[in-house]
Amino acid sequence: MARIVMKFGGTSMAGSERIRSVAARVKREVAAGNQVAVVVSAMAGETDRLVGFCREASPLYDPREYDVVVSAGEQITSGLLAIALQAIGVPARSWLGWQLPIHTSDAHARARIGTIDTEALDASLAAGEVAVIPGFQGVADSGRVTTLGRGGSDTSAVAVAAAMKAERCDIYTDVDGVYTTDPRIVPRARKLARVTYEEMLELASVGAKVLQTRSVGLAMKENVRVQVLSSFTGDDAPMADTLPGTMIVGEEEIDDVERQLITGIAHDKNEAKITLASVPDRPGSVAAIFAPLAEAGINVDMIVQNVAHSTGSTDVTFTVPAADLARSLDVLGQAKPAIGYDKLVHDTRVAKISVVGVGMKSHAGVAATMFTTLGERGINIQAITTSEIKVSVLIEEDYTELAVRVLHTAYGLDAEVAG
Amino acid sequence: MARIVMKFGGTSMAGSERIRSVAARVKREVAAGNQVAVVVSAMAGETDRLVGFCREASPLYDPREYDVVVSAGEQITSGLLAIALQAIGVPARSWLGWQLPIHTSDAHARARIGTIDTEALDASLAAGEVAVIPGFQGVADSGRVTTLGRGGSDTSAVAVAAAMKAERCDIYTDVDGVYTTDPRIVPRARKLARVTYEEMLELASVGAKVLQTRSVGLAMKENVRVQVLSSFTGDDAPMADTLPGTMIVGEEEIDDVERQLITGIAHDKNEAKITLASVPDRPGSVAAIFAPLAEAGINVDMIVQNVAHSTGSTDVTFTVPAADLARSLDVLGQAKPAIGYDKLVHDTRVAKISVVGVGMKSHAGVAATMFTTLGERGINIQAITTSEIKVSVLIEEDYTELAVRVLHTAYGLDAEVAG
Numbered sequence: 001m002a003r004i005v006m007k008f009g010g011t012s013m014a015g016s017e018r019i020r021s022v023a024a025r026v027k028r029e030v031a032a033g034n035q036v037a038v039v040v041s042a043m044a045g046e047t048d049r050l051v052g053f054c055r056e057a058s059p060l061y062d063p064r065e066y067d068v069v070v071s072a073g074e075q076i077t078s079g080l081l082a083i084a085l086q087a088i089g090v091p092a093r094s095w096l097g098w099q100l101p102i103h104t105s106d107a108h109a110r111a112r113i114g115t116i117d118t119e120a121l122d123a124s125l126a127a128g129e130v131a132v133i134p135g136f137q138g139v140a141d142s143g144r145v146t147t148l149g150r151g152g153s154d155t156s157a158v159a160v161a162a163a164m165k166a167e168r169c170d171i172y173t174d175v176d177g178v179y180t181t182d183p184r185i186v187p188r189a190r191k192l193a194r195v196t197y198e199e200m201l202e203l204a205s206v207g208a209k210v211l212q213t214r215s216v217g218l219a220m221k222e223n224v225r226v227q228v229l230s231s232f233t234g235d236d237a238p239m240a241d242t243l244p245g246t247m248i249v250g251e252e253e254i255d256d257v258e259r260q261l262i263t264g265i266a267h268d269k270n271e272a273k274i275t276l277a278s279v280p281d282r283p284g285s286v287a288a289i290f291a292p293l294a295e296a297g298i299n300v301d302m303i304v305q306n307v308a309h310s311t312g313s314t315d316v317t318f319t320v321p322a323a324d325l326a327r328s329l330d331v332l333g334q335a336k337p338a339i340g341y342d343k344l345v346h347d348t349r350v351a352k353i354s355v356v357g358v359g360m361k362s363h364a365g366v367a368a369t370m371f372t373t374l375g376e377r378g379i380n381i382q383a384i385t386t387s388e389i390k391v392s393v394l395i396e397e398d399y400t401e402l403a404v405r406v407l408h409t410a411y412g413l414d415a416e417v418a419g
Numbered sequence: 420m421a422r423i424v425m426k427f428g429g430t431s432m433a434g435s436e437r438i439r440s441v442a443a444r445v446k447r448e449v450a451a452g453n454q455v456a457v458v459v460s461a462m463a464g465e466t467d468r469l470v471g472f473c474r475e476a477s478p479l480y481d482p483r484e485y486d487v488v489v490s491a492g493e494q495i496t497s498g499l500l501a502i503a504l505q506a507i508g509v510p511a512r513s514w515l516g517w518q519l520p521i522h523t524s525d526a527h528a529r530a531r532i533g534t535i536d537t538e539a540l541d542a543s544l545a546a547g548e549v550a551v552i553p554g555f556q557g558v559a560d561s562g563r564v565t566t567l568g569r570g571g572s573d574t575s576a577v578a579v580a581a582a583m584k585a586e587r588c589d590i591y592t593d594v595d596g597v598y599t600t601d602p603r604i605v606p607r608a609r610k611l612a613r614v615t616y617e618e619m620l621e622l623a624s625v626g627a628k629v630l631q632t633r634s635v636g637l638a639m640k641e642n643v644r645v646q647v648l649s650s651f652t653g654d655d656a657p658m659a660d661t662l663p664g665t666m667i668v669g670e671e672e673i674d675d676v677e678r679q680l681i682t683g684i685a686h687d688k689n690e691a692k693i694t695l696a697s698v699p700d701r702p703g704s705v706a707a708i709f710a711p712l713a714e715a716g717i718n719v720d721m722i723v724q725n726v727a728h729s730t731g732s733t734d735v736t737f738t739v740p741a742a743d744l745a746r747s748l749d750v751l752g753q754a755k756p757a758i759g760y761d762k763l764v765h766d767t768r769v770a771k772i773s774v775v776g777v778g779m780k781s782h783a784g785v786a787a788t789m790f791t792t793l794g795e796r797g798i799n800i801q802a803i804t805t806s807e808i809k810v811s812v813l814i815e816e817d818y819t820e821l822a823v824r825v826l827h828t829a830y831g832l833d834a835e836v837a838g
Contacts, residue, residue, distance in 0.1 A: 016472065016475035016476055019476060020476075050495065053435065053495070053499055054498075054499065054502060056435035057435055057438060057439075057499045057500075057502040057503045057506065058502045058503060058505065058506035060506070061502045061505075061506075062501065062502055062505055064512070065498040065499075065501040065502045065505075065512070065513055066498070066502070067498075068494060068495075068497065068498035068501075068513050068515070069494070069495050069498035069499055069502075071494075072491035072492075072494050072495045073491075075487060075488070075490075075491050075494070076469065076472070076487075076488050076491045078487065079473075079484040079485070079486075079487035079488035080472055080473065080476045080484075080488055081476075082481065082484045082487075083473060083476040083477045083480045083481055083484045083485070083488075084476045084477060086477065086480075086481055086484075087476065087477035087479070087480075093483070093484070094484055094487050096487070096564070098517065099562060099563075143518060144518075145515070
């Protein structure tokens with residue numbers, strides 16, 4: 001008898017009809033002989049409604065009370081799904097965060113899960129009950145309700161799967177899996193059967209937003225096999241037998257035959273480029289730029305420092321999240337005397353294109369193929385950054401779709417066309 | 420330093436603006452030097468929304484899961500009021516039912532409050548915090564969330580007041596106090612400054628629905644002084660300085676000078692009259708009528724048995740709640756062979772008029788005045804029932820307003836007209 005965690009998002013819980021569809025899907029998993037825990041999100045829109053109430057009560061709301069308010073959304077859906085399961089003959093009960101309990105840090109509104117007690121859960125599963133667990137919530141040592149931050153239900157599901165030693169954690173989402181790239185850009189993109197945690201982290205953090213990044217990191221740490229699959233067969237139809245999605249697993253689970261050089265290509269238009277012109281080329285000048293940005297909590301991503309001008313100065317270019325651009329410019333303006341730059345320019349019309357794959361660890365030439373392919377199409381590379389399993393370049397935003405398409409073909413990722 | 424419990428209903432919690440008004444009202448009580456606990460209802464309409472979800476999930480919902488779902492409404496408002504209080508400089512925190520805890524029986528959806536632990540509450544109040552407590556909810560020994568049944572927040576407030584030995588429990592409602600009778604019928608009805616628990620129970624149970632009956636019974640048992648007062652100065656205006664409401668107290672607190680013979684006159688149109696004609700006048704025939712009704716959980720109120728006919732049979736007339744009429748007729752139809760009656764007739768066009776007052780204990784003639792007054796107006800009395808502090812009669816519904824008005828005058832309850 002296998003243990004399975006199933007996680008359903010807000011779209012799947014939006015209204016009684018959909019909750020009944022979810023119950024039917026859970027019932028099939030139980031009928032297959034599995035012990036099942038279900039982690040649920042709040043109904044779509046409900047968390048926004050509750051957050052809105054908190055903001056109206058006070059823009060500077062106490063995060064401890066915010067947690068009391070917003071955790072109600074998942075509490076409601078967990079009770080409703082338990083009722084819907086019982087209605088179709090599946091024994092079920094809800095377990096609120098404080099009832100299991102799911103212990104978390106006391107960082108309210110952005111708590112981290114510590115341990116999850118499984119004594120009660122084990123007994124419930126052994127008794128043949130489906131455990132319905134509200135995602136996104138837990139309890140601090142103080143005895144107060146906590147939440148994990150937006151999107152935290154994915155993390156709850158992975159943490160529950162780790163605690164109960166589940167065979168896998170199935171995350172039902174709006175998409176039916178992880179693709180080699182965005183199918184809206186490349187119709188011949190292929191759904192990946194398997195992807196490693198590391199690849200998923202790179203793909204997620206550079207734009208293929210399917211799972212919350214933190215949940216993937218936790219799955220990797222706890223070695224939880226995560227499957228991403230679709231809640232719906234059509235846009236709005238109840239779930240029929242679900243097609244296999246994408247399994248996110250450890251590298252050791254992917255054998256050499258199926259291993260690709262490149263797994264996928266991601267794009268991200270949410271970065272902004274900042275260039276400081278004529279920065280004095282002396283020790284400490286780079287620190288003078290990045291220390292105040294770090295203090296302001298701004299994540300700097302790609303960094304390029306030009307070779308020094310003959311004048312003894314240099315240009316420094318880097319990217320920050322577009323949402324942090326205004327604040328970055330403010331910080332850098334204030335630091336101008338300390339840095340001593342000449343001009344500050346910025347550009348939001350940029351895109352980051354990344355090729356990702358564990359296979360590139362053992363293959364040279366991946367980066368060269370990327371640069372050559374883009375160069376042949378006249379696409380200028382403004383910055384480069386690499387990791388063991390990723391090469392990213394910054395290009396002009398207008399070339400995003402072209403770059404993704406030509407790279408998808410160049411790395412042999414295009415699906416065979418039938419017939 | 421006095422301890423005060425303040426309870427606000429759903430209308431007072433409906434939306435951010437009203438919650439801020441409530442916070443301002445609480446702040447005034449704190450500024451007056453009191454230790455304050457606030458018991459809140461869910462936003463108006465929210466409990467109905469959540470109950471609707473449960474019914475959609477399954478008409479035969481598990482009351483344990485129903486409690487998880489519907490208790491979320493008060494959880495939300497308790498967090499929001501704590502935030503709104505902090506925003507105006509009043510230290511405050513929410514205490515959910517399981518956090519205090521408020522221990523209840525395990526009769527889910529209709530649980531009864533047992534004990535309330537006050538250790539944490541006492542420390543919080545002593546530290547100068549306002550405790551915000553969601554009404555309607557508690558926790559069973561099993562560790563599962565319970566609710567008290569609709570309207571249970573009044574009972575929560577009285578129970579909290581008893582546990583923390585509060586000087587009084589102020590219940591803010593849509594009305595500004597308890598009146599001698601319905602002011603819509605008698606414009607010269609007076610607001611009562613004080614009323615005893617016993618009188619309030621009789622007034623509430625016969626139609627003057629201001630407080631949940633159970634909360635009044637608990638206040639009497641625990642000797643909690645309850646004040647009913649208005650949340651609003653106008654229909655929709657935020658609360659200004661609140662006018663005094665009606666204090667509900669023990670009989671010993673009302674001195675002889677202010678004691679009235681009659682406190683108030685109530686009317687109730689929610690009863691139905693049933694008459695069984697030609698019931699055999701023999702031992703056991705009355706039991707044959709009322710035993711099956713009791714088994715079906717139907718409360719019979721007024722009972723009249725005519726003198727026996729010369730034929731050895733009699734007519735039996737009684738009232739049941741109008742909502743139970745159809746079921747009562749069904750039960751009596753099935754019991755016809757056992758009872759042996761001739762005809763079954765019913766009438767919903769009846770009203771029960773009650774005069775209530777602890778003063779009547781020591782005064783004869785209250786009932787005589789009632790019968791004479793009604794008789795002079797040609798109002799026929801169909802049934803009579805009395806208690807130590809109440810006389811009720813059943814009359815034709817069309818005469819309700821007339822009966823209430825003439826009795827209000829007859830017992831000297833009309834307010835002086837100014838000028």
